[in-house]
Amino acid sequence: MSSEHTPLLERAPVAPSRQRYPHQTLRRACTAFLVTALAVGLPMIAYFVVTTPEKRADFASRVGLQKFHAARGFSYTELVDVLTRTPDEDQVREWSQFYTAGPHLMGQNKSQAEWTRDRWRDFGVEDAKLVEYEVYTNYPNGTNRLALLEDSSKVKYESKLAEDELDEDSTTNLLNRIPTFHGYSAAGNVTAQYVFCNYGAYQDFEELQRAGIDLEGKIAVVRYGHIFRGLKVKRAQEMGMVGVVMYTDPSEDGIQSWDPEDQYPNGPARNPSSVQRGSTQFLNTENAIPRIPSLPISYEDAIPILKALNGHGPDASAFSQYWQNGALRPKGVNYNIGPSPSSLTLNLVNNVHYVTTPIWNVIGVINGTNSDETLVMGNHRDAWIAGGAGDPNSGSAAFNEVIRSFGTALSKGWKPHRTIVLASWDGEEYGLVGSTEWVEEYLPWLSSSAIAYLNVDVGTRGTDFTAAAAPLLDSVLIDTTHAVASPNQSTKGQTVGDLWDRPIKTMGSGSDFTAFQDYAGVPSIDMGFGENPSADTTDKNPVYHYHSNYDSFHWMDTFGDPGWHYHVAIAKVWGVLAAKLVEAPVLPFNATNYAVALGKYADKVETMVEEAEKMTMPLRLTKLKEAIEGFRTTALAFDASARTLAKEMESDSRVTEMQFTKARRTNNAYKLLERQFLYEPGLDGRSWFKHTVFAPGLWTGYAGATFPGLVEAVDAGDAEAFYRWLDVLVRQVEGATGLLGG
Secondary structure, three states, X not given: OOOOOOOOOOOOOOOOOOOOOOOHHHHHHHHHHHHHHHHHHHHHHHHHHHOOHHHHHHHHHHHHHHHHHHHHHOOHHHHHHHHHHOOOHHHHHHHHHHHOOOOOOOOOOHHHHHHHHHHHHHHOOOEEEEEEEEEEEEEEOOOOEEEEEEOOOEEEEEOOOOOOOEOOEHHHHOOOOOXXXXXXXXXXXXXXXXXXXXXXXXXXXHHHHHOOOOOOOOEEEEEOEOEOHHHHHHHHHHOOOOEEEEXXXXXXXXXXXXXXXXXXXXOOEOOOOOOOOEEOOOOOOOOOOOOOOEEEEOHHHHHHHHHOOOOOOOEHHHOOHHHXXXXXXXXXXXXXXXXXXXXXXXXXXXXXXXXXXXXXXXXXXXXXXXXXXXXXXXXXXXXOOOOOOOOOHHHHHHHHHHHHHHHHHHHOOOOOOEEEEEEEEOOHHHHOHHHHHHHHHOHHHHHHHEEEEEEOOOOEOOOEEEEEEOHHHHHHHHHHHOOOEOOOOOXXXXXXXXXXXXXXXXXXXXXXXXXXXXXXXOOEEEEEEEOOOOOOHHHOOOOOOOOOOOOOHHHHHHHHOOOOHHHHHHHHHHHHXXXXXXXXXXXXOOHHHHHHHHHHHHHHHHHHHHHOOOOOOOOXXXXXXXXXXXXXXXXXXXXXXXXXXXXXXXXXOOOOHHHHHHHHHHHHHHHHHHHHHEOOOOEOOEOOOOEOOEEEOOOOOOOEEEOHHHHHHHHHOOHHHHHHHHHHHHHHHHHHHHHHHO
16 A cells, blocks of 8 residues: 555566676676766876966966855955844843753763754754773762861861852752862872972972971872962972962952951852862873872861861961962961961862763864865863853853854845854863873864864953954954954943053963974964952952852852853954954964064073073073074065955955966965974973973963973073973974065
């Protein structure tokens, strides 16, 4: 009987024909394949034999030119209009509310990853998928302890190790909220005397040693700030200490108050029970997982522990200026160093377990007409807490608005000139895990095609625009900020750029740009709206509860960005910056800025050499400075030629084949310029870091260091290493000069 499954055309069975010889079907298939291969292959072989590489490049340019003209139906002006009109406060608030509704640690957020992929597809990015990796990590068991003991057994103070539950903030009351702990911390149960070690910086430990403070076998009590937390644990471990306790001193806050009416959730000051979680992976070195346990605590829990040190050992006034700004003195803390007497100890219990778990990046692709030039844009999705309204999900919510804007443009006929890859990373918080895995897997493709990486981690936690960038991208970033209106319209019509004092920081580490900039040599930008600590007291932003339960949707909705205007502003900056980079016929890079920056970095090293105490012989940077000057001269001419070409192509109604070919060659040189400063053996002692100009500071972590090989050689008093790195840099600068001048 016929049904809806019945074929419209039925085949009548007939007797099979007799084969004339064995394997008849196979022979026919092979014959057909050979005929097709000869028909296609012979003309191609003849083409490659007869034509020169230059003519083949010209042919590729003609094909690219045809695609370029075909995609110009949707103008750049129309694209920017879509990218600045589409992002919406109510919509970005909705995305934030979803991302912050529950815990989303690395490897425990697959449903959130799937939701993100599905939204991107809804927006019009059909090629969006999950990319999975297996990684090694730790999770808390929830039974940690930090107790101040008297005479080994009497409990003088039991730390809460938890943040207060607030009726006003539902995130703080979740039954599955994440305990306070450190990622990649070592499990352990230690009881020992303790020492206050200030910020736990390398210099702090040097001062303690000079003062004769006994550190061996003790627990370090340190405050957050100045350097990456993992390096605090690393140095304490190297000093023979057995554990580390970290707290956030209110001295790090722009607004300080002991009045509960001024503290969150009632006001803008820090809640006393706020705890900063985070990774203690060493970040910069091989063997990066600590061997000693650590715990994060609130300043509320730190006060009794620090007060118990009063009268024991010197106080902070006996040390350098970096020890003097502690803000807990009104609470009775004298900031004595210790060690605590043998009768007064800390019992530190860190109960974590290590597992191998899958993590999930979400990767979306918008194909451009030019397949060998690619822009990558990314934000991480994982957080240490259920919230993460600032870090990272202000960036996640804004990213969705950028992608929704792209989708609107696509629906109106836009086809980008260059390909755009969109990435929602997992595992950033533990140590940039998801982005690093992906970059390492796709390194050959990135090396040949990536033009830049645009990162937004914390999109909004205040009102001051901040950015770190590779010098190649400084100019286009500045231009972009002047194309986007600021939410602050105290002066009508002012832009983000009008209110930004433009201290563009150097690239270090601490977010997902690291693998792109420091390992793959892809010029990167990291940007967002941060706090304004330099503002007058009345204009200071509310205290941001970094990696705390109070980095919540309620905090953002009430204090961080009540109107959600700065979320929308960073979405617009991000989108317009992407548009400039993917649509400009000639990449809007500036090699001269790079040359000028290299000169400044060399001057800093020269000053450092003059002040070095460990160096026993004079060191000269003459060859490097001469090479940089030659690079600057060539870069000036190259940039001028590129600007002239760009103006011609943007003004002409019909781009010529010659212009298009020249643009491809110019863009290829710009694209590969950053890669000239990669050194395959890597930096001394941390071979994964390949960039010789930019790296995270050896003992800072987040902050960027320039010419790290030279700087570390001077610090170590190693003249041989200094000249070895000088030779590497001279060759690289000369290679960059040849690339632009060839």
